[in-house]
Amino acid sequence: MDAVRLNAVTKVFREEGQPDLVAVDNLSLSIRRGEIFSLVGPDGAGKTTTIRMMCGVLFPTSGSVEILGLDQRSHHEAIKHKIGYLSQKFSLYGDLTVDENIDFFAEIHRMKDFRKRKEELLDFMRLTPFRDRLAERLSGGMKQKLALACTLIHTPEVIFLDEPTTGVDPVSRRDFWKILSNVLKSGISIVMATPYLDEAERSARVALLNKGQLLLVDTPEKIRSSFNHPVLEIIADHPREVLHILRNIPSIRSAQLFGDRLHVVAEEGAGIRDVLESELRSRGISARSIRRVAPSLEDVFISRIS
Amino acid sequence: MTQELHNEHAVVVEGLTKRFGNFVAVDSMSFNVKRGEIFGFLGPNGAGKSTTIRMLCGLLGPTEGSARVGGYDISTEPDRVKENIGYMSQRFSLYEDLTVEENIRFYGGIYGLEGAQFEERRQWAIEMAGLRGKETALTRTLSGGWKQRLALGCAVLHQPPIVFLDEPTGGVDPVSRRDFWDLIYNLSSEGTTVFVTTHYLDEAEHCNTIGLVYAGRLIALGSPTSLKSKLERYAIYEVVSENPVDAMDLLQKQPWVAETSIFGSAFHVSTDASTGSDAEIRRTLEQGNIGISRIQRISPSLEDVFIQLIAEESEK
Known part of the structure; x- marks a missing residue:
């Protein structure tokens, strides 16, 4: 049984006087139990809408969502107690203490005996010494951890995190x-939306969304190794001039500056190094080093989106 | 001036x-x-x-x-x-x-x-x-x-x-x-x-x-x-194992391991460069009957460097 299954899910937002907005377009996806799964994509890709449909905060216009084998529409109440949702606008009660915030969320889930769970979570998040502090007086990082503790208090089986580290x-x-690694160890499945590809890199599998559609879904490793364009790192004097030259070479898909290094995605591998060297030499620039590097998730994603 | x-x-x-x-x-x-x-x-x-x-x-x-x-x-x-x-x-x-x-x-x-x-x-x-x-x-x-x-x-x-x-x-x-x-x-x-x-x-x-x-x-x-290049005290390894959760648990208990964290289907282990090594990681996991399909030393990211510099500074 999967943690989450989306079957041809579409969400259309209709507003009077406005054209229909297809936020999520025929999306099918399954997320395994016990994995960290990331949804990535540019603004407006449909990440938040997808997460909200998974949590049952929104219902799809067509298609269906299953959570732990249960249909989201017909088993809404039962699912609510099996999942946790940390939204982008998650708000703690600033005038309640750390302890009281957790109590509040436990009560929402009508938990009777949650004292042991609360102690575990406080310990887990290293918040025990701060338990009597008002939430509004916590640092940003501690607020984040408290919010996660509130999301976990009812021992959900799947948690959904919408851009948790922005x-x-x-x-x-x-x-x-580190805490998420531990959450995972306790068998909880984690689904998150993130704009940061270095975070997606830490997930077991990643789905790339663009304009509401699924472009690809796989492990970070396979996504990188299936990228069939060579990626090179060039170190040269006058990197900004080099950047300008590179962007005018037709067989270069993209070139990006990183301080004194250039990161280049080329169209084809054969002879690309010679092409680069001779282009630069003809302009009186000799590269200090040109080497093939592994593509990053960002290379793959930018290439697929643009 | x-x-x-x-x-x-x-x-x-x-x-x-x-x-x-x-x-x-x-x-x-x-x-x-x-x-x-x-x-x-x-x-x-x-x-x-x-x-x-x-x-x-x-x-x-x-x-x-x-x-x-x-x-x-x-x-x-x-x-x-x-x-x-x-x-x-x-x-x-x-x-x-x-x-x-x-x-x-x-x-x-x-x-x-x-x-x-x-x-x-x-x-x-x-x-x-x-x-x-x-x-x-x-x-x-x-x-x-x-x-x-x-x-x-x-x-x-x-x-x-x-x-x-x-x-x-x-x-x-x-x-x-x-x-x-x-x-x-x-x-x-x-x-x-x-x-x-x-x-x-x-x-x-x-x-x-x-x-x-x-x-x-x-x-x-x-x-x-x-x-x-400042991060000399620590070596970072990427390990691919069939059972990453148990592998990380076991490694985290070793005195020469500073940190383990999940990274996709692999995980990263930071070790004390003088006492930890890939051989040591391999031996520890073998003793725990946990299979490894790959282990390689990787270069630290800027994030690794910063986390470490800050940790060293806060110990002072």
């Missing part, structure tokens, strides 16, 4: 990922 | 300190930013980044130390500093209920741009942001990427020699982020000095120089490449 600093972000 | 140093550097910071009561927000910070470079200012929340930027923008006076921005002293000439900089933060700089055009006009007014000069910059900003044909759209209806480019256009409408970008790309999608960095490189090639803060270390790779701040102090300064 605006979170690198140290808290790393901490958050 | 010699005149040459000021010609070469857009920002010169010397012993800059800011105290709020007993709290030292910025602790004798010193660094220079070269003219035309992209300088990344990174660190966790509460490290003192915003306080430093506010001082460098002439908005907040230092308790001790000094800084010159565009050749002007932040303590004695804050108004000159303000005229010579642009400032953008994605959260605060645009009026959502004004149109694209009205936002540009508003900033033109603030910077005292008029007539033909304003018209030329207005055209430039619309072109640069790719907003031709959307001049009368309400700003709140724009996507994150467009808003971001419009905010950048407004921040540099008066062609300041130095621009401060405070977390400019939060929540923006990868395609728009790429376009945005192209614009930043263009500004920098035209000679504008770009001072940027970001939480995303893949973006920090775009910077010529990075300063890492922690607890009010500058704890590392250098190019992305030179900073990565």
Whole structure:
């Protein structure tokens, strides 16, 4: 049984006087139990709408959503207690303490004896020393962890996280990922939407959405290895001039500057190094190094979207 | 301080300190930013980044130390500093209920741009942001990427020699982020000095120089490449195992393992470079009857470096 199954799901938003907006277009997808699954894609790709339909906050215009084998429409109530949802606009109660916020979410799920679970979660998130602090007085990273604790209090089997680390600093972000690894170890499936491809890289499988459609879904490794354009790193003096030259070579799909390095995606592999060297030499530039590097998820995605 | 140093550097910071009561927000910070470079200012929340930027923008006076921005002293000439900089933060700089055009006009007014000069910059900003044909759209209806480019256009409408970008790309999608960095490189090639803060270390790779701040102090300064070579105490391995959860659990218990974290179908193990090794990881997992299909040493990311430098600093 899958954690989530989408069967030809379409969501159309209709507003009077406005053209219909097809936010999600005939999307079929299955997410396995116990995996971290990421939805990535540009703004307006349909990530948030998809997550909301999975959580049952929105219903599809056509198609169906199954959670843990149950149909979202006919088993809405039962599903509610098996899933957790951390939305982008998740709000804690600033004037309640850490403890009270967790109690509040436990009560929403009508939990009777949650004391042990709460202690575990506080410990897990390393929030025990701060349990009496008002939520509004926590740092951004701690708020994030408290929000996750509230999402996990009723021991859901699947959790949905919508851009959970936007605006979170690198140290808290790393901490958050460590916690997610532990959540996963406890057998919970994690589905998240993220605009950050380095985060998608940490997922077991990734789905790329664009304009409501599924472009590809696979493990990060397979997505990278199936990319059939060579990627090269060039180190040269005057990198900005080099960038300009590269962008005018027809067999270069894209060139991007990273400080003093250039990251190049070429059309074809055969002889590309010679082409680059001779183009640069003819303009009096000799590269200090040109080497083939592994494509990043970003290379693949940008190439598929544009 | 010699005149040459000021010609070469857009920002010169010397012993800059800011105290709020007993709290030292910025602790004798010193660094220079070269003219035309992209300088990344990174660190966790509460490290003192915003306080430093506010001082460098002439908005907040230092308790001790000094800084010159565009050749002007932040303590004695804050108004000159303000005229010579642009400032953008994605959260605060645009009026959502004004149109694209009205936002540009508003900033033109603030910077005292008029007539033909304003018209030329207005055209430039619309072109640069790719907003031709959307001049009368309400700003709140724009996507994150467009808003971001419009905010950048407004921040540099008066062609300041130095621009401060405070977390400019939060929540923006990868395609728009790429376009945005192209614009930043263009500004920098035209000679504008770009001072940027970001939480995303893949973006920090775009910077010529990075300063890492922690607890009010500058704890590392250098190019992305030179900073990565600093992580000598730790070796990072990527391991592919049929049972990653148990493998990570087992490794985490070893004294030579600093950290394990999941990475797709693989996981990463940071080990103490002097006591841990791939052989050691292999032996440990074999003893636990956990199969490995691949293990390889990988180079650290900037994020690995930062997490480690900050951990070492907080142990002091």
